[in-house]
Amino acid sequence: MSELLLAIETSTRAVSLCAARFERGATQLLTQVSRELPAAIPLTSRLIPEIQDALAVLGHKAADVRVAAFSRGPGSFTGLRAAAAVMRMLQSTTGCEVVGVATFESIADAAFEWLESDAAPPNARSIERVVVLAPAKAGFVFAAAYSRADLSRADRCDSDDAPRILAIDSWRGEFEAPFAVVADARIPQNPDHTSGSRMLPAILAIPTAERIARLALRRYARGATMRPEEIVPLYGRKPECEEVYGARRAEARSRRDE
Amino acid sequence: MVYLSSPQRNRSVAIGKSGWYDSSMARILAIETSCDETSAAVVADGRDVRSNLVSSQVDLHARYGGVVPEIAARAHVERIGPLVEEALGAAGCSYSDIDAVAVTIGPGLVGSLVVGVMAAKTIALVHDRPLLAVDHIEAHATSAALVTDAPPWPAVALVVSGGHTSLYHVRDFLDVELLGQTVDDAAGEAFDKVAALLELGFPGGPVVDRIASGGDARAIRFPRTWIDEPHDNFSFSGLKTAVLYHVFGTGRKYGSVAHLSPREIADIAASFQAALVETLVKKTIRAAQRIGVSTVVVGGGVAANSALRRELGVACERASIRLILTPMKYCTDNAAMIAVQGEQLLRAGRIAGLDVEPRGGLRRPAKSV
Numbered sequence: 001m002s003e004l005l006l007a008i009e010t011s012t013r014a015v016s017l018c019a020a021r022f023e024r025g026a027t028q029l030l031t032q033v034s035r036e037l038p039a040a041i042p043l044t045s046r047l048i049p050e051i052q053d054a055l056a057v058l059g060h061k062a063a064d065v066r067v068a069a070f071s072r073g074p075g076s077f078t079g080l081r082a083a084a085a086v087m088r089m090l091q092s093t094t095g096c097e098v099v100g101v102a103t104f105e106s107i108a109d110a111a112f113e114w115l116e117s118d119a120a121p122p123n124a125r126s127i128e129r130v131v132v133l134a135p136a137k138a139g140f141v142f143a144a145a146y147s148r149a150d151l152s153r154a155d156r157c158d159s160d161d162a163p164r165i166l167a168i169d170s171w172r173g174e175f176e177a178p179f180a181v182v183a184d185a186r187i188p189q190n191p192d193h194t195s196g197s198r199m200l201p202a203i204l205a206i207p208t209a210e211r212i213a214r215l216a217l218r219r220y221a222r223g224a225t226m227r228p229e230e231i232v233p234l235y236g237r238k239p240e241c242e243e244v245y246g247a248r249r250a251e252a253r254s255r256r257d258e
Numbered sequence: 259m260v261y262l263s264s265p266q267r268n269r270s271v272a273i274g275k276s277g278w279y280d281s282s283m284a285r286i287l288a289i290e291t292s293c294d295e296t297s298a299a300v301v302a303d304g305r306d307v308r309s310n311l312v313s314s315q316v317d318l319h320a321r322y323g324g325v326v327p328e329i330a331a332r333a334h335v336e337r338i339g340p341l342v343e344e345a346l347g348a349a350g351c352s353y354s355d356i357d358a359v360a361v362t363i364g365p366g367l368v369g370s371l372v373v374g375v376m377a378a379k380t381i382a383l384v385h386d387r388p389l390l391a392v393d394h395i396e397a398h399a400t401s402a403a404l405v406t407d408a409p410p411w412p413a414v415a416l417v418v419s420g421g422h423t424s425l426y427h428v429r430d431f432l433d434v435e436l437l438g439q440t441v442d443d444a445a446g447e448a449f450d451k452v453a454a455l456l457e458l459g460f461p462g463g464p465v466v467d468r469i470a471s472g473g474d475a476r477a478i479r480f481p482r483t484w485i486d487e488p489h490d491n492f493s494f495s496g497l498k499t500a501v502l503y504h505v506f507g508t509g510r511k512y513g514s515v516a517h518l519s520p521r522e523i524a525d526i527a528a529s530f531q532a533a534l535v536e537t538l539v540k541k542t543i544r545a546a547q548r549i550g551v552s553t554v555v556v557g558g559g560v561a562a563n564s565a566l567r568r569e570l571g572v573a574c575e576r577a578s579i580r581l582i583l584t585p586m587k588y589c590t591d592n593a594a595m596i597a598v599q600g601e602q603l604l605r606a607g608r609i610a611g612l613d614v615e616p617r618g619g620l621r622r623p624a625k626s627v
Contacts, residue, residue: 044372048379048612062384077328078372081335085373088339089380093353228339235332 002030003066004058005220006051006090007213010083011075011103015043018209019054022067027218033057034210044082051086065096067225069216071207072100074134074142074163074236081233088231097225099216102234104132104163106211108146110204111182124198129179131197132163133171134205135186140165142236145175163236172197284357284604285349287381288597289342291374292366292394293421294318294325295590296337300349300356301597305404308349310587310594313337320460324450325420331369338377345593353385360593360600363391363610364617366421371616379612390600391610394591396434399426400602401595402555402582410553410582414546418538418566419558419591420446420461425490425545428555431602437545438490445534446560448494452501452530456523457515466527467563473524475532475565478504482537490545494534501530535565539573546579557584559591 002021009016020032033054037046055061068090070083087098111130114120128149134142144163166174168187177197185202219225283303290297299310315333319325346352361378364371382389399415414437415426423446424439443451446463453462458469480500483493504526506513515523546554554574560566567583574581588595603609 042615044375045613045615048376048383052383052612061386062380077331078369081331081369082372082376084335085338085376086380088335089342089377090384092339092343093381093384229336231339232332232335 004060004064005067005069005213005217006055006065007069007209007216008047008083008086009071009207009209009212010043010079011071011073011207013039014206015047015079016209017051017054018213019058020213021058022217025221027221029213029217031058043079047082063094065090065094067097067099067216067220069099069101069212071103071106071212073103073234075103077235084231084233088228091228091231097220098231099219099224100226100231101212101215103207104144105146106207106215107132107182107205109215110211111180111200112148114200114204124180127180127198131175131179131181133181133183133187135184136165136236139168141168141171141187143171143174145179165236284601285351285355286358286360286597286600287346287356288360288593288600289374289378290362290591290593290596291334291338291370292362292364293370293591294330296334296341297591297593298342298345299593299597300345300351301594301601304598304601307404307594309345310592311341311345311348312590312592313341316461324460327367327369330367331373334370334373338373342377353381356385356387358388358390358600358604360390360392360596362394362596363614364394365619366394368616368618371618375616383612388604388609389612389614390603391614392596392599392603395422395424397595397599398557399428399434400431400599401557401588402584404588404594404598405585406582410555412551413553413555414542414549414551415555415557416538416542417558418445418556418560420444420450422558423492425542427549431599432606438492440492440494442493442495443498445494445538448498448534449560451498455502455505456526463560463563466531467565469524470528470531470565473528475528477525478529480529480533482533485537485540490541492537492541497530497533501526531565535563535569538566539569543573543577543579547577553580553582555582555584557589559589561589562586
């Protein structure tokens with residue numbers, strides 16, 4: 001008997017969701033319904049009604065969800081927190097399993113799939129390493145590197161793979177060449193930033209709930225689900241900011257314990 | 259579930275899978291995340307508070323001398339799930355025992371509101387329960403009803419906290435008219451900022467109250483902005499700046515308080531508090547007299563201030579006005595008051611759609627300056 005998976009992607013303005021059936025133990029989705037939310041309407045308004053509608057198309061209700069998956073970031077803080085709140089309460093109310101997928105990992109997965117497709121130039125198929133870039137404002141980018149071998153394991157640990165924030169002028173030096181680059185279209189196309197690298201189509205940098213669903217199912221099949229306290233976004237801020245927040249939180253907790 | 263109005267009994271009833279139920283017996287799960295307190299409560303029958311849990315973030319924000327919106331939103335994400343489960347457990351019920359879900363829809367910090375609203379929507383979706391979108395300040399204005407034998411309306415309500423300073427004419431739970439509000443700093447915000455510049459710590463309200471008790475409230479004559487103006491709006495930024503210039507020197511925004519003795523600091527705190535309290539009291543009494551109501555209710559975190567409680571008591575007695583001070587546990591941000599107001603929305607059949615959005619901004623007063 002098939003079970004129900006719900007995936008949401010809220011890390012960019014291109015918010016989407018995917019409801020799909022799957023067989024227990026399988027790594028392939030069966031029937032699925034995907035929705036893209038209009039960018040002009042706030043996701044806080046449309047996300048829940050669209051989830052309800054998509055599940056209804058499959059003949060289900062939210063209470064039937066067995067696996068809930070979300071894109072953990074980095075990306076829009078509001079979008080990520082909205083998704084995390086939905087995931088937490090889905091888990092609490094239905095007892096479903098929750099799977100988090102790093103947004104950049106899903107983008108890298110899309111990039112490797114494209115490299116293996118007929119759309120890619122023949123000489124690009126040997127590329128083994130992809131760097132994902134997204135804007136982080138004020139002259140910085142979020143950056144993370146993924147290798148084909150890493151992704152095929154499908155058991156990457158999100159929290160250890162949080163993308164770094166690097167200066168837009170110097171990110172290249174942080175990664176071992178050769179690699180292809182998949183960059184958000186909002187990153188200025190300065191040849192100095194990307195020279196010597198193969199640029200993949202920018203559309204690959206738009207994460208989708210459908211891909212989150214596929215990656216989440218693989219992860220779920222391996223038992224890589226999240227405990228309630230782990231259901232938080234990957235914010236992707238400068239390390240010093242995260243250290244400050246971590247220190248404050250630890251301090252507050254110890255004061256409360258006293 | 260379909261909601262119908264039942265004129266015979268003047269209340270709404272719901273038709274669920276299990277049949278009809280009387281909404282006046284409803285058990286409401288409420289969530290409040292408008293600022294820096296994560297709160298969840300279960301309230302039955304609009305008055306029976308089965309649980310009311312508040313997870314404060316004061317420790318997280320203390321070092322900054324005020325609430326940091328980003329930190330507040332993060333903490334809400336981390337705390338919302340366990341807190342809701344704990345509130346249900348403390349009330350001895352489960353999600354399926356809940357008849358409706360109420361949530362603060364605004365005003366407040368948008369990043370914080372989003373967490374509570376999305377959580378509430380998810381519960382409503384999964385359990386097919388009505389969603390009730392509650393105005394945070396209206397809930398403060400009507401929270402006094404939690405402890406009165408009968409609804410105390412009509413009344414003038416003063417809601418005074420770190421985020422809001424507003425006067426309402428409350429005719430009934432859902433008939434609340436905003437008379438006026440602060441056009442800049444909230445009273446609690448002014449307390450926090452003055453406490454910060456006097457290096458007294460955070461939150462500012464309790465510490466200024468304590469230090470002021472040892473000072474002379476007549477030592478410095480700080481401004482009482484708009485105290486004699488006929489409108490009901492407030493402004494505290496001038497008062498805050500007057501304290502700033504008094505401490506650091508005219509035109510100077512930064513400095514040290516090392517040159518001030520503890521006695522001088524106490525006098526400044528007492529004089530600042532006196533100016534703020536006098537403004538709140540005088541405008542509240544005048545609004546009640548102008549409208550012709552004989553009851554004043556006070557809610558919000560600053561209602562804990564001892565000088566405000568004392569001076570309002572004196573002024574109300576002199577004006578033959580009944581004063582209802584909301585108990586402290588319902589003065590600070592809490593979900594029980596959201597449930598109370600939510601219950602009224604349920605009775606009125608005012609169910610929110612799952613597409614309802616959080617709103618951060620304040621409503622404008624009916625009569626602007």
